[in-house]
Amino acid sequence: MPFDTFDFRARTLPMIVxxxxVVLTATLIAAASPAVYRAWTLLPLPLILVLTVLAAHLGRDAGKKVEGPLWASWGGPPATCRLRWTTAPNPILHQSLHANVQSLIGGQLRLPTKEEEAADPLHADQVYETAVRTLIARTSSKDTYPKLKNDLVWYSFRRNLYGLRKVGYILDTLLALASTAVIVTIVRTPFDYTLAVPIVGIFAAIVSAVFFYCVVTADWVRHSADAYADELVKHAHIVASTTVE
Known part of the structure; x- marks a missing residue:
């Protein structure tokens, strides 16, 4: 059975980032101290596996907490927005899209017309969300739709990392303060230890904080979300054709 890297890339990797x-600094500390290094290398494999599973759950939970507010600030879930008449750039192509999606969800649930959407936007969005869920279920195979699966992975990665920003800021602050305290201790006392490790700790904390502030933004997440939504909607025609056949 092949190893599915979805959990690792989408959920565990944000926690690693x-x-x-902190891990880099701890590794340098262990390398500089033989006693600590021996304990570090004896870290049992079961503990590593437990931490990996825990990281996956914590990463996903953090991303899910911010997903709702992000969607609200964007005007709704990206895939749902793609089905709205009000945001359709080309009405003719949009009509074709609705026809393909309608063939997927069947006749029990009818997609609203432009007039019906304008009269009851809330109900229209509920229908669109149902249609999107159906499309997602039909395109869940990573072997059949590898690019779509990959876009979903990286959207989840960015969303989860965005949800972990506050944790990142806290860890970076604590690491910078602890490293500064170590430098002061080394300078003012006869404590025999290299300055390189705490300096690296401060540098790593600063780089990480700048990365979260400048790169891990709502726009960064939205770019990936839009890419996934576009790819998902594009497959409506493919899945509809397969269903008809």
């Missing part, structure tokens, strides 16, 4: 400055 957040904790990387």
């Amino acid at each position: 957040v904790w990387f400055p």
Whole structure:
């Protein structure tokens, strides 16, 4: 059975990015101290596996908490927005899209017309969300739709990392303060220890904080969300054709 990397890339990797400055500094400390290094290398494999599973759940939970507010600020879930008449750039192509999606969801649930959407936007969005869920279920195979699956992975990665920003800021602050305290201790006392490790700790904390502030933004997440939504909607025609056949 092949290893599914979805959990690792989408959920565990964001936690690794957040904790990387701390782990890097801890590794350098272990390397500089033989006693600590021996304990570090004996870290049992079961503990590593437990931490990996825990990281996956914490990463996903953090992303889910911010997903709702992000969607609200964007005007709704990206895939749902793609089905709205009000945001359709080309009415003719949009009509074709609705026809393909309608063939997927069947006759029990009818997609609203432009007039019906304008009269009751809330109900229209509920229908669109149902249609999107059906389309997602029909395109869940990573072997049949590899690009779509990959776009979903990286959207989830960005969303989860965005949700972990506050944790990242806290860890970076604590690491910078602890490293500064170590430098002061080394300078003012006869404590025999290299300055390189705490300096690296401060540098890693600063780089991480700048990364979260400048790169991990709502726009960064939205770019990936839009890419996934566009790819998902594009497959409506493919899935509809397959269903008819």
